[in-house]
Amino acid sequence: MLIRQLRDSSADAEAVQTVTRRAFSALHGPPPAGYDPRGSVMRLARTRHLATTDPGGCWIAEQDGEPVGIALSLKREGVWMLSLFAVVPEAQGEGVGRLLLERAAGHGRGCLRGMLCASASPAAARRYRQAGFTLHPAMKLAGHVDRSRLLDPGDIPVHPGGPAHVHLLDSVDRRIRGAAHGPDHTFMRAHFEELLVADTLAGSGYCYRDGGVIRLLAATSKRIAARLLREALARVPDGTEAQLEFLTADQEWAVDVGLELGLTLTTTGYLAVRGMKPPAPYVPSSAFV
Known part of the structure; x- marks a missing residue:
């Protein structure tokens, strides 16, 4: 066994993609028909992005030259986050996952706070709880937006964002989750379809939308967050399913907006935090949390 x-x-x-596909297919079944190849390209790019920004947080396990496990993590301004963790079925129960997480967690040595999005796997929940994380059960909203329920946008203007807004984005991040996303915003602007920004005297916020998926949303008030979410859902193309997940009970504002617009609420995994409360109002990114 080699861990490097x-x-x-x-x-x-590609090795990360292979391990992830095998591990998650065993847990959730094979990808559905119409699997998005664009998403695959984005995930490959995400892996290379983190290998560049956080080489000490990204590890792979190989056995007889074949990849059997991976752990990708990142550190941003005192917060350590796990972006991706997977072990192929035949290597599970042999200590591979424990060793990978130890190496990845070493990248966050000295960080008082941590955060990750976890699947509903009982083994994953046990592992993260034993690592000192508080597990907050999470919800998912999905479905087709009922456009007849879209209301007048009101008095909070929302407009497309870009590189000129980087300081605003990082400022909102620091206020809501205690750490900026920094270089991850450059990646998200390049790979996600749209960045929306709201900036008023009463507060600020932003939202990344990629097709029907709300990838990340942060705002300094629930009112601004709800306005951003409504605008993002209104921009989901006709016939495309909208989706946002890892919503804890702290994000009832998002649940209310989603239900009002005809989305269906189900349970998913956990938002796991250590040394901090779940950020709010906030819709986390599973990749950059």
Whole structure:
């Protein structure tokens, strides 16, 4: 067994994809028909992005030259976050996952706070709880937006964002989750379809939308967050299913907006935090939390 740092290479990015596909297919079943190849390209790019920004937080396990496990993590201004963790079925129960998480967690040594999005897997929940994380059960909203229920936007203007808004985005991040996303905003602007920004005297916020998926949303008030979410859902193309997940009970404002617009609420995994409360109002990114 060899455990080494992930390299910023197409070969290592493909190896991460292979491990993730095998592990998650065993847990959730194979990807549905119409699996999005664009999403695959984005995930490959995400792996290389983190291998560049956080080489000490990204690890891969190999057995007889074949990848069997991966752990990708990042550290931003005193907060350590786990972006991706997977072990292929035949290597589970052999200590591979424990060793990978130890290496990845070492990247966050000295960080008082931590956060990750966890699946509903009982084994994953046990592992993260034993690592000192508080597990907050999470919900998912999905479905087609009922456009007849879209109301007048009101007095909070929302407009497209760009590089000129980087200081606003980081300022909102620091206020809501205690740490800026920093270089991750550059990645998200390049790979997600749209960045929406609201900036008023009463507060600020932003939202990334990618097709029907709300990838990340943060705001300094629930009112601004709800306005951003409504605008993002209104921009979901006709016939495309909208989706946002890892909503804790602290995000009732998002649940209310989603239900009002005809989305269906179900349970999913957990938002796990250590040394902090769940950020709010906030819709986390599973990749950059």
